Amino acid sequence: MFEFCADPSQLSGLTWLSCYLTTGTHFNFYWSFLTVLMLLAVTAPVALAFGFGGAMAARSPLLPVSWIGKGYIAAVRGVPDIVYFLFFVIALDQGIEWTKHLFVCEDLSQPVWNGTEFRVCPEAKVPLAASSAIWHSAYAFATAVFTFALVFGAFAANVLYGAMQAVPRAQLETAEAYGMTPRQVFRRVLVPQMWVFALPGLSNLWLILIKATPLLFLLGIQDIVYWARELGSAKTSGNNPYPHGDWRVFYFLALLVFYLAFTRVSEVFLARLTRRLSHGQATLGGEQLRKAGA
Amino acid sequence: MKKMMLATALLALTAGASLAQDVVRIGTEGAYEPYNYIDQATGELTGFEIELGNELCKRATLNCEFVQNAWDSIIPNLQSGNYDLIMAGMSITDEREEVIDFSQNYIPPASSDYLALTADVAIGEGAVIAAQTGTIQAGYVAESGATLLEFATPDETVAAVRNGEADAVFADKDYLAPIAADSNGELVLLAEEVQLGGGVGIGLRETDTELKDKLNAAIQTMKDDGSLNAMITKWFGPEAVTF
Known part of the structure; x- marks a missing residue:
């Protein structure tokens, strides 16, 4: 990057370090932080939407819909995450390609699953082999978001389901007494009041999600933990301009600081949110706020 | 947002469908210096197998692209079609021959x-x-x-x-x-x-016989004109075993 970096073997001390920290691999490392933050920013709302849908379905008076909601929650919560990240993603990917295969391939006589091989015609590949690397990354990222959202959505659904049950029955009855329809009761009374009950559970999920991002590497995305390992691993002098020993401990320390700082920021934000949501609620927190304000 | 991204992706991908057949994707580990590793200065894949792969594709008139994949899942991802070849310092063994095919070796039994x-x-x-x-x-x-x-x-x-x-x-x-x-x-x-083993070869799906023949021919030309030996010596040093 800098001009004086042309011959690293002649450098020492801080100049060496400034060159070392601006190599191409390090920029990939810095970018991967953004990838992780972006994944979190996209996944959290999507997972919440999945959770909301799941909780609503589970509460539905229609029995089949309720079964679907409860089945989703039970199935995902009962199966180890790693199975989803290894098996589900491959199944999802093959499912998409198989569906496309049925539409775009001319020759459908060959079996798609042949022993351990999965084979569709080149036109049915998603993304196509010829498409640029950015589409391959975008596709991997989208499947990652979907998988994370599916897994965390089930946990969020259970939290929201519990929170909806926790809203005092008297509140809903009062709304009904005013003549509101069930939908109005749900929208105007139940949902605004349930968040304060859901927040502790949701904040747990958020913190677990932050730390679950290293699973990204299983999905073919190079995240911060992958790059910390790659950069920290010992480099021999033959082919590497910046040879060094096993430096993984320093890179993992940097990750530790990042994760701790991120957790702290999240905690501060969540504490504020709890305070805000407790306003005017018939809970202990709400009551304390009322007294303090009076 | 995600749906939109996917939809645009699918659209963009289908538009270029006619070009698709010619690209061969090669899976590698990117953590086994000097076979295949990440160039420290640029952050790109490099190593003996990257140089060899590009040369073989040039000779076989294929359009190749390297992709990185963890060693653990390198064979399953070949089988499910995420890439078409493996060049990752993989020795030819009987156990592996049962699930995938190999080209002729490009590194002698070392x-x-x-x-x-x-x-x-x-x-x-x-x-x-x-x-x-x-x-x-x-x-x-x-x-x-x-x-x-x-x-x-x-x-x-x-x-x-x-x-x-x-x-x-x-x-x-x-x-x-x-x-x-x-x-x-x-x-x-x-x-x-x-x-150990029968040398290092290119791993392929068992059904890709046409691709295998092309690569075998390309490896043979490199063995015959001595350029493969030169490349082995360049990356592994003068003491390395050659053909």
């Missing part, structure tokens, strides 16, 4: 060796030997009676010897030699070389 803190370390029964999961060397250690300690990446196997977790690491000699040379005598290669 030596595996032990790397340890001192030259007099015992490596037989009762010793703890580190090796990378799913490698030909891990299989050999498991059968030798020594305790096998497996790691996901080659780098971790060497680190295990440095911190005393394992008595020695067993891997390709071409991988260990530069590490020993660099360690100022801290790590030494044992005089216990073992010949």
Whole structure:
């Protein structure tokens, strides 16, 4: 990057370090932080939407819909995450390609699953082999978001389901007494009041999600933990301009600081949110706020 | 947002469908210097296999692209069609032949060796030997009676010897030699070389016979005109075994 970096073997001390920290691999490392933050920013709302849908379905008076909601929650919560990240993603990917295969391939006589091989015609590949690397990354990222959202959505659904049950029955009855329809009761009374009950559970999920991002590497995305390992691993002098020993401990320390700082920021934000949501609620927190304000 | 992204992606992809057939994707690990690794300065894949792969594709008039994949899942991802070839220092063995096909070898059967803190370390029964999961060397250690300690990446196997977790690491000699040379005598290669496997070849799906023939022909031309030997010497040093 800098001009004086042309011959690293002649450098020492801080100049060496400034060159070392601006190599191409390090920029990939810095970018991967953004990838992780972006994944979190996209996944959290999507997972919440999945959770909301799941909780609503589970509460539905229609029995089949309720079964679907409860089945989703039970199935995902009962199966180890790693199975989803290894098996589900491959199944999802093959499912998409198989569906496309049925539409775009001319020759459908060959079996798609042949022993351990999965084979569709080149036109049915998603993304196509010829498409640029950015589409391959975008596709991997989208499947990652979907998988994370599916897994965390089930946990969020259970939290929201519990929170909806926790809203005092008297509140809903009062709304009904005013003549509101069930939908109005749900929208105007139940949902605004349930968040304060859901927040502790949701904040747990958020913190677990932050730390679950290293699973990204299983999905073919190079995240911060992958790059910390790659950069920290010992480099021999033959082919590497910046040879060094096993430096993984320093890179993992940097990750530790990042994760701790991120957790702290999240905690501060969540504490504020709890305070805000407790306003005017018939809970202990709400009551304390009322007294303090009076 | 996600749906929109997917929809645009699908659209953009279908538009270029006619070009699709010609691109061959090659899976590699990117953590096995000097076979395949990440260039420290640029962050791109580089190494013997990257240079060889590009040369072979040029000779076979294929349009190739390297993709990185963890060693653990490198065969399953080939089978499910995420890429079409494996060039990752993978030795040709009977076990692997059962699930995938191999081209003819592009590295002759080379030596595996032990790397340890001192030259007099015992490596037989009762010793703890580190090796990378799913490698030909891990299989050999498991059968030798020594305790096998497996790691996901080659780098971790060497680190295990440095911190005393394992008595020695067993891997390709071409991988260990530069590490020993660099360690100022801290790590030494044992005089216990073992010949394993049928050399390193390109892994392919069993149904891709046409691609296999093209690559075999390309490898043969490189063997015949000596350019393969020159490339092996360039990356593995003058002592490396050539054809």
